[in-house]
Amino acid sequence: xxxxxxxxxxxxxTVRRANLSAIVRELHESxxxxxxxxxxxxxxxxxxxxxxxxxxxxxGLAIEGPAPLDGTPGRPSPVVRTDPHGAVVIALEIAVDSLxxxxxxxxxxxxxxxxxxxxxxxxxxxxxxxxxxxxxxxxRDRLPSEDTIVGVGVAVVGVVRRSDGMVSLAPNLGWRDxxxxxxxxxxxxxxxxxxxANEADLAALAEHRRGVARGIDDIxxxxxxxxxxxxxxxxxxxxxGSAGYSxxxxxxxxxxxxxxxxCGSIGCLETEVGSTALLRRAGRSPEGxxxxxxxxLAAAEAGEPRALAAFAETxxxxxxxxxxxxxILNPELVLLGGRLTASYPFVRASLEAELDRRVLRAARGIxxxxxxxxxxxxxxxxAAELAFEPLLSDPAAWLRPRQPMVxxxxx
Amino acid sequence: xxxxxxxxxxxxxTVRRANLSAIVRELHESxxxxxxxxxxxxxxxxxxxxxxxxxxxxxGLAIEGPAPLDGTPGRPSPVVRTDPHGAVVIALEIAVDSLxxxxxxxxxxxxxxxxxxxxxxxxxxxxxxxxxxxxxxxxRDRLPSEDTIVGVGVAVVGVVRRSDGMVSLAPNLGWRDxxxxxxxxxxxxxxxxxxxANEADLAALAEHRRGVARGIDDIxxxxxxxxxxxxxxxxxxxxxGSAGYSxxxxxxxxxxxxxxxxCGSIGCLETEVGSTALLRRAGRSPEGxxxxxxxxLAAAEAGEPRALAAFAETxxxxxxxxxxxxxILNPELVLLGGRLTASYPFVRASLEAELDRRVLRAARGIxxxxxxxxxxxxxxxxAAELAFEPLLSDPAAWLRPRQPMVxxxxx
Numbered sequence: 001x002x003x004x005x006x007x008x009x010x011x012x013x014t015v016r017r018a019n020l021s022a023i024v025r026e027l028h029e030s031x032x033x034x035x036x037x038x039x040x041x042x043x044x045x046x047x048x049x050x051x052x053x054x055x056x057x058x059x060g061l062a063i064e065g066p067a068p069l070d071g072t073p074g075r076p077s078p079v080v081r082t083d084p085h086g087a088v089v090i091a092l093e094i095a096v097d098s099l100x101x102x103x104x105x106x107x108x109x110x111x112x113x114x115x116x117x118x119x120x121x122x123x124x125x126x127x128x129x130x131x132x133x134x135x136x137x138x139x140r141d142r143l144p145s146e147d148t149i150v151g152v153g154v155a156v157v158g159v160v161r162r163s164d165g166m167v168s169l170a171p172n173l174g175w176r177d178x179x180x181x182x183x184x185x186x187x188x189x190x191x192x193x194x195x196x197a198n199e200a201d202l203a204a205l206a207e208h209r210r211g212v213a214r215g216i217d218d219i220x221x222x223x224x225x226x227x228x229x230x231x232x233x234x235x236x237x238x239x240x241g242s243a244g245y246s247x248x249x250x251x252x253x254x255x256x257x258x259x260x261x262x263c264g265s266i267g268c269l270e271t272e273v274g275s276t277a278l279l280r281r282a283g284r285s286p287e288g289x290x291x292x293x294x295x296x297l298a299a300a301e302a303g304e305p306r307a308l309a310a311f312a313e314t315x316x317x318x319x320x321x322x323x324x325x326x327x328i329l330n331p332e333l334v335l336l337g338g339r340l341t342a343s344y345p346f347v348r349a350s351l352e353a354e355l356d357r358r359v360l361r362a363a364r365g366i367x368x369x370x371x372x373x374x375x376x377x378x379x380x381x382x383a384a385e386l387a388f389e390p391l392l393s394d395p396a397a398w399l400r401p402r403q404p405m406v407x408x409x410x411x
Numbered sequence: 412x413x414x415x416x417x418x419x420x421x422x423x424x425t426v427r428r429a430n431l432s433a434i435v436r437e438l439h440e441s442x443x444x445x446x447x448x449x450x451x452x453x454x455x456x457x458x459x460x461x462x463x464x465x466x467x468x469x470x471g472l473a474i475e476g477p478a479p480l481d482g483t484p485g486r487p488s489p490v491v492r493t494d495p496h497g498a499v500v501i502a503l504e505i506a507v508d509s510l511x512x513x514x515x516x517x518x519x520x521x522x523x524x525x526x527x528x529x530x531x532x533x534x535x536x537x538x539x540x541x542x543x544x545x546x547x548x549x550x551r552d553r554l555p556s557e558d559t560i561v562g563v564g565v566a567v568v569g570v571v572r573r574s575d576g577m578v579s580l581a582p583n584l585g586w587r588d589x590x591x592x593x594x595x596x597x598x599x600x601x602x603x604x605x606x607x608a609n610e611a612d613l614a615a616l617a618e619h620r621r622g623v624a625r626g627i628d629d630i631x632x633x634x635x636x637x638x639x640x641x642x643x644x645x646x647x648x649x650x651x652g653s654a655g656y657s658x659x660x661x662x663x664x665x666x667x668x669x670x671x672x673x674c675g676s677i678g679c680l681e682t683e684v685g686s687t688a689l690l691r692r693a694g695r696s697p698e699g700x701x702x703x704x705x706x707x708l709a710a711a712e713a714g715e716p717r718a719l720a721a722f723a724e725t726x727x728x729x730x731x732x733x734x735x736x737x738x739i740l741n742p743e744l745v746l747l748g749g750r751l752t753a754s755y756p757f758v759r760a761s762l763e764a765e766l767d768r769r770v771l772r773a774a775r776g777i778x779x780x781x782x783x784x785x786x787x788x789x790x791x792x793x794a795a796e797l798a799f800e801p802l803l804s805d806p807a808a809w810l811r812p813r814q815p816m817v818x819x820x821x822x
Contacts, residue, residue, distance in 0.1 A: 014454070043425070159773050168773035218653040230739070234650055241645075241741020242629040245774040252735035253769050255667060265734070265769040323676070324663035324735055328641070330652020358664050358676040362570050362579035363656040 016052075017396045019044060023052055024061060024082070024395040028107055028388065029209060032081035034067065053080055059399030060086040060148075061106065082107035087398060088148045089387035090139055090190075092132050093155040093380045094118075095199065096172045096225045097290065099128070100377070101135035103143060104384035106391070108210055112139055113377070120289065122174035125167075125183050133187035150398055152188060153387030154196040155203075155379035156180065157225060162244030165196035171262040172226055193390050197240075199223065201247050202382025203337050203372065204231025205238050209385050212373035218331040221372060222249055222322065223379075224340035226289070227262070228270040232329065250274070254321050272317035275339065281310035293339060300346045308346060315347030319354025322369070326355065330363045337372035344371040427463075428807045430455060434463055435472060435493070435806040439518055439799065440620060443492035445478065464491055470810030471497040471559075472517065493518035498809060499559050500798035501550055501601075503543050504566040504610065504791045505529075507583045507636045508701065510539070511788070512546035514554060515795035517802070519621055523550055524788070531700065533585035536578075536594050544598035561809055563599060564798030565607040566614075566790035567591065568636060573655030576607035582673040583637055604801050608651075610634065612658050613793025614748050614783065615642025616649050620796050622746075623784035629742040632783060633660055633733065634790075635751035637700070638673070639681040643740065661685070665732045683728035686750065692721035704750060711757045719757060726758030730765025737770045737778050748783035755782040 022042045027033060033041070038049050056062035060083060067079045084105030093100040097120055102113040114135060118128075132154075140149065158170025165181020181196050188194060200223035207213040207221060217236040223229040230249030232239040239246050250270035251263055258267025271277060275293050276286040282296045283306055299307035322334060336344050348369075355364060374381055391398050433453045438444060444452070449460050467473035471494060478490045495516030504511040508531055513524040525546060529539075543565075551560065569581025576592015592607050599605060611634035618624040618632060628647040634640040641660030643650040650657050661681035662674055669678025682688060686704050687697040693707045694717055710718035733745060747755050759780075766775060785792055802809050 159771055161773065169771060232739070234645060234652075235648075237646075239645055239740070241774070242743045243741060243773070243777055245771065245777075246739060246741040248738040248771055248774070251738040251769075251771055252663075253731045254664065256665065256731055263771055268769075320664045320667055325739060327659040327662040328643070328657060328736060328739065329650070330654060330656040332653045358662075358679075360570055360580060360656065360659055360662055360674055362572065362654070363652070363659070366654055366656075 017394055019048065019052055020055065020395045021393055023049070024056065024106075025392045027062060027080060027082045028392060031107065032067070032079040034077045034079050036077065038080065055399065056080075056395070059395075061395055061399065062086070084109045084111070085144065085148060087150045087388075087391055088143060089150060089384050090136050090152045091155070091380045091383035091387060092136060092152065092184075093199065093383060094128055094132070094157055094173070095155075095376075095379070096120075096157055096227075099131055099135060100380050101132065101139050102377075102380050102384065103139045104381070104387075106388065108381075108384070110381070110384075112142055113380070114138070125175065125178040125180055128173075129180070129183040129187040132184065133189070136188055136190075149190065149192055150391045151192045151387035151389075152184075152190060152194040153202070153383035153385070154180075154184065154194065155199040155383040156196055157199050157227075157229075159245055159248065160196050160198050162195075162197060162240055165194070167196075168245070169263065193387075195386050195389070197244065197383070197386055198229060198231070198247065199225075199379035199382075200229030200249075200337070201231040201238060201240065201244075202380075202386060203374070203378035204233050204247070204335075204382070205385050206374055206378045206382035207335055207337070207372055208233045208236075208238075210374065210381060211378065212370060213333050213335060216333050218329065219333045219335065220249070220322075220325055220329060220331045221335040221337045222318065222340060223338040224273070224275070224336070224343075225338050226275050228274055229338075230325075234329065249321065249325060252321050252324055254317060254324075269317065269321035273314045273321070277317075278310050278314055281313055282307050290339070297342055297346075300343075311343055311346035312350045314343065315350035316354055318347055319351040320358065322351070323355055323358035326359045326363055326367050331367055334367060334369045335372040336369065337374075337378060338376070341371045341375070428805055430459065430463055431466065431806045432804055434460070435467065435517075436803045438473065438491060438493045439803060442518065443478070443490040445488045445490050447488065449491065466810065467491075467806070470806075472806055472810065473497070495520045495522070496555060496559060498561045498799075498802055499554060500561060500795050501547050501563045502566070502791045502794035502798060503547060503563065503595075504794060505539055505543070505568055505581075505584070506566075506610065506787075506790070507531075507568055507638075510542055510546060511791050512543065512550050513788075513791050513795065514550045515792070515798075517799065519792075519795070521792070521795075523553055524791070525549070536586065536589045536591055537598075539584075540591070540594040540598040543595065544600070547599055547601075560601065560603055561802045562603050562798035562800075563595075563601060563605040564613075564794035564796070565591075565595065565605065566610040566794040567607055568610050568638075568640075570656055570659065571607050571609050573606075573608060573651055576605070578607075579656070580674065604798075606797050606800070608655065608794070608797055609640060609642070609658065610636075610790035610793075611640030611660075611748070612642040612649060612651065612655075613791075613797060614785070614789035615644050615658070615746075615793070616796050617785055617789045617793035618746055618748070618783055619644045619647075619649075621785065621792060622789065623781060624744055624746060627744050629740065630744045630746065631660070631733075631736055631740060631742045632746040632748045633729065633751060634749040635684070635686070635747070635754075636749050637686050639685050640749075641736075645740065660732065660736060663732050663735055665728060665735075680728065680732035684725045684732070688728075689721050689725055692724055693718050701750070708753055708757075711754075722754055722757035723761045725754065726761035727765055729758055730762040731769065733762070733780070734766055734769035737766065737774055741774045742778055745778060745780045746783040747780065748785075748789060749787070752782045752786070
């Protein structure tokens with residue numbers, strides 16, 4: 001490998017790698033682009049772009065070809081796109097009552113996706129790791145060629161340490177301090193990076209890259225399942241906090257005299273807007289789970305006053321909690337995701353009323369609250385984005401060698 | 412000006428400017444460094460560093476000279492330092508009951524600082540702008556040479572839009588939607604950038620660059636004066652939000668059934684931990700201001716039970732509010748700044764107890780709460796850092812020409 005230096009003192013190999021990264025990231029996030037687009041977006045010269053695209057095409061990460069016809073007269077200029085089979089990631093998800101797996105190609109296209117039910121109640125970390133490894137294995141078998149897998153991303157309904165995938169707390173799974181990352185690494189039998197993160201953090205990443213929050217740099221997602229999670233994007237980047245534990249919007253204290261939370265605290269936002277509170281207020285069994293919540297939704301759609309009142313109360317507390325988040329972060333967009341997306345029409349009025357009352361006027365004038373757009377698969381899509389990060393940061397390390405490498409013996 | 416391109420397609424002028432920026436930022440933030448230090452910190456070659464330092468020395472921003480003797484045998488290698496008179500900023504502050512001004516040299520040394528009382532009650536924006544311009548003018552008169560002023564930074568006790576210095580809300584000054592930035596620009600009569608921001612945001616920046624939070628990348632400051640503000644640093648960078656309105660920790664709803672806040676909401680953190688609440692609980696007149704708070708502090712130091720109980724209650728609510736902030740942001744360090752610094756010993760126990768109860772265990776294991784270190788001048792120091800930003804981002808634009816510039820007439 002040639003390592004030179006340019007006249008300005010940079011190692012040229014470092015610069016080349018950074019430039020390859022900029023191009024692959026643009027293509028992955030924005031889709032097919034012409035060479036002129038790439039010149040404009042990266043600030044590199046046309047000849048540098050030509051050389052770098054040549055490397056990416058030869059290395060199997062990009063394809064250059066005619067642009068789709070758009071009715072404009074004249075010969076269309078060719079576009080560069082990612083090769084969706086040149087690099088593939090496996091995305092896995094541990095949700096409250098399901099496990100899911102997907103293969104996603106560079107550029108974001110979902111190649112394959114399965115979701116299976118997970119019996120409610122305690123599952124051991126080993127059971128889950130083995131079940132996920134089974135799903136991953138069937139995904140790999142259905143790929144045309146296995147050698148293009150570049151990473152594994154895992155979304156977890158719990159508090160996850162980014163560095164090693166240790167799950168500090170996952171009340172829905174009955175887990176505390178479980179070494180999920182380590183067990184998955186043993187079960188999966190792959191030699192690519194495995195990265196774990198919280199489901200709501202990954203939903204935020206997915207909505208920012210591929211959903212309704214695309215192009216918006218300061219976003220908050222509230223993710224409702226049985227509990228309530230949250231994910232943040234600040235200045236265009238996921239906000240992970242110092243160890244990956246950020247975004248726990250469900251555990252903002254909103255009602256100091258409220259009821260005990262599964263986390264050990266009292267009066268957390270989750271105790272007022274989780275599905276248990278909704279079911280209790282709607283006069284249903286608090287342990288009814290998603291099916292019971294769907295019944296309350298149907299009742300609200302039919303205009304049943306008690307169901308409507310239950311959602312209105314959810315919205316009121318959601319507004320109180322989000323007012324604090326908005327006063328702290330000054331976001332442009334708040335997304336209601338997961339199970340909260342479907343309740344949006346019924347929580348909207350009371351939620352907005354609390355924001356009107358409690359958010360400082362300057363920040364209130366900016367923020368909009370909208371339903372999320374990627375549905376229940378948003379965390380899985382985000383897990384795929386996370387799994388692509390090592391490749392996006394340094395695609396040179398993944399380029400297929402154009403010819404057999406010659407290794408020189410040294411000393 | 413020479414604009415070439417390197418072999419990798421970068422405009423070499425762009426690269427030169429970025430490299431100058433990296434070096435000046437290192438020297439400004441870290442103090443004197445040897446050439447070897449700069450090679451290690453910037454990744455540039457020794458010869459590139461030599462050339463760039465030559466430019467900075469000739470342009471008046473840096474000085475190269477012998478290192479201070481440290482007792483190590485052998486000839487000390489020379490160090491590079493910023494020239495504190497090569498670039499100077501004016502920092503201004505509008506606090507609750509005072510105005511302040513300082514001149515600060517590149518590298519962060521405070522050259523001169525004055526603070527004057529501001530009568531409590533309503534002052535018009537024009538009055539304040541004129542008073543600040545007077546302070547700034549006296550600062551400039553005391554500088555050896557005026558032509559080195561490169562920026563003005565202004566800390567304001569209010570909610571400030573970063574783009575133009577519009578003050579959306581400053582209850583202590585009785586302001587709403589006041590065009591402070593515009594009025595200051597008219598009054599100051601300088602041809603350098605004037606940047607305004609919230610006092611707590613700037614205190615966070617100062618503590619991160621020059622105080623106890625140095626080297627720590629995820630911090631939160633709670634800033635107590637009459638009201639309660641906050642400032643955030645995330646991943647080493649100030650978190651401003653989409654328009655500069657972030658960090659309003661004082662307006663997190665903590666007590667939904669609480670008392671009205673000056674912002675128009677109910678039960679904000681400020682209503683429970685501001686000086687009014689403390690004085691009320693300590694049995695003093697709630698309008699007593701800083702002097703009355705000092706009396707309660709003295710009483711607490713003397714062991715008076717009612718004063719101690721009042722601070723304990725402040726600590727309890729502070730813990731409730733901060734628990735939410737910590738669960739959202741997963742910071743490493745929380746600083747108590749402004750008037751809260753002195754109360755730290757008396758709020759500590761109840762604050763930590765609430766954090767133990769309400770912060771998710773994983774995040775709790777990481778975060779420490781400590782008193783801030785830069786005292787009442789932290790916002791002013793932060794205003795200076797803000798004012799240096801344009802220069803730090805592109806020092807080439809501020810280099811003194813080595814010889815008279817020749818302007819060629821075109822067309």
